[in-house]
Amino acid sequence: MTRKEYKLVAIGGDGIGVEVVDACLEVLTTLADRDGSFTFGVTKFDWSTDRYKRTGAFMPADGADQLRAFDAILFGAVGAPDVPDHLTLWGLRLAICQPLDQYANVRPTRVLPGIQSPLRHVNGGEIDWVIVRENSEGEYAGQGGRSHPGLPLEVATDVSIFTRAGIERIMRFAFNLAQSRPRKLLTVVTKSNAQRHGMVLWDQIAAEVAREFPDVTWDKMLVDAMTVRMTMRPDSLDTIVATNLHADILSDLAAALSGSIGVAPTANLNPERDTPSMFEPIHGSAFDITGKGIANPVATFWTAAMMLDHLGERLAADRLMRAVEAVTANPDLHTPDLGGNATTRMVTNAVIEALRGRN
Numbered sequence: 001m002t003r004k005e006y007k008l009v010a011i012g013g014d015g016i017g018v019e020v021v022d023a024c025l026e027v028l029t030t031l032a033d034r035d036g037s038f039t040f041g042v043t044k045f046d047w048s049t050d051r052y053k054r055t056g057a058f059m060p061a062d063g064a065d066q067l068r069a070f071d072a073i074l075f076g077a078v079g080a081p082d083v084p085d086h087l088t089l090w091g092l093r094l095a096i097c098q099p100l101d102q103y104a105n106v107r108p109t110r111v112l113p114g115i116q117s118p119l120r121h122v123n124g125g126e127i128d129w130v131i132v133r134e135n136s137e138g139e140y141a142g143q144g145g146r147s148h149p150g151l152p153l154e155v156a157t158d159v160s161i162f163t164r165a166g167i168e169r170i171m172r173f174a175f176n177l178a179q180s181r182p183r184k185l186l187t188v189v190t191k192s193n194a195q196r197h198g199m200v201l202w203d204q205i206a207a208e209v210a211r212e213f214p215d216v217t218w219d220k221m222l223v224d225a226m227t228v229r230m231t232m233r234p235d236s237l238d239t240i241v242a243t244n245l246h247a248d249i250l251s252d253l254a255a256a257l258s259g260s261i262g263v264a265p266t267a268n269l270n271p272e273r274d275t276p277s278m279f280e281p282i283h284g285s286a287f288d289i290t291g292k293g294i295a296n297p298v299a300t301f302w303t304a305a306m307m308l309d310h311l312g313e314r315l316a317a318d319r320l321m322r323a324v325e326a327v328t329a330n331p332d333l334h335t336p337d338l339g340g341n342a343t344t345r346m347v348t349n350a351v352i353e354a355l356r357g358r359n
């Protein structure tokens, strides 16, 4: 039987991004060998802050177009202590997401076996959420500017952009996702009390799209009140949809409530599959632990499972998550972010062993 080959591009980026992506590629090779029906052809790109310092650009001018030739993108993180974060973010991560129109950012949250939530009333099952983040416009649309630089009347604006088309497509995606999950429950996060234009349109379109999904129960939460509900009544939530900025913040909270930012994955999807989607951990380049070999690779393994699912390899995705869960269940294999002493190498080896069926 000929094995199907997926063309995968790996962009480690900066800091621990490189470490966790390399660990993930080892795991994916093991998984593909174990499965036997598919394989990965991996191309690595060195797009990063190092490249920016050498050449003046994080990626080639036609970088986003180069990526179109691949089936999926595995991304680490971008960010360095000596380059402003708005340059790194816009120079690489957003420079990929936006032209490839990866408008649906999907962020599942669960407390994995063996991991303790910082919430004392949570034992595991109470947190099982998927946060859908609008990933193409809103507060991060890039509109705005600065005038009168350096003068007392200096002014800076960041204008949020909400389009009917942009809201409709993310709402439809979120309602579809909610419908596919057992509880068929969607919470629409908003701030339409204070922001009376864009957020009101957001609410209005949510109500319109909801009519297409009569079997989905949905409600609306103001973003500030949402932080309270996530903390105090986590089991009242299932699927959540929020704007670019709101979901950015809420998903870091979700990651913390599930035990660590080191286990939280995300997928930047182009649901229509016109372009490749990008899979990454939620965390950044973590320069405080770079080079120490203690980065938790679980978030990246989990996003690889999301990638396999997106590619249609559901069995392999389940197999990878079972291996990851068998490893997190053992506290001896917890990295320091989870309170343990394990290294990236130990966790990676243990997942590889679990995939080979030796434990």
Ligand code: NAI
Residues within 6 Å of the ligand: 016, 076, 077, 078, 079, 080, 081, 085, 088, 093, 261, 262, 263, 280, 282, 283, 284, 285, 286, 287, 288, 289, 294, 295, 296, 297, 299, 335, 337
């Ligand atoms: P960060 O996520 O890099 O680190 C926050 C804290 O969590 C640090 O104490 C770090 O050691 C810890 N941490 C993160 N991932 C971990 C892992 N896998 N294992 C163990 N511990 C982990 O966020 P921070 O410090 O705000 O940002 C650092 C840089 O990363 C900045 O330049 C920032 O702009 C960038 N960044 C990039 C992102 C991306 O590429 N998608 C996302 C978030 C931040």
Ligand code: MG
Residues within 6 Å of the ligand: 248, 249, 252
């Ligand atoms: Mg963030």
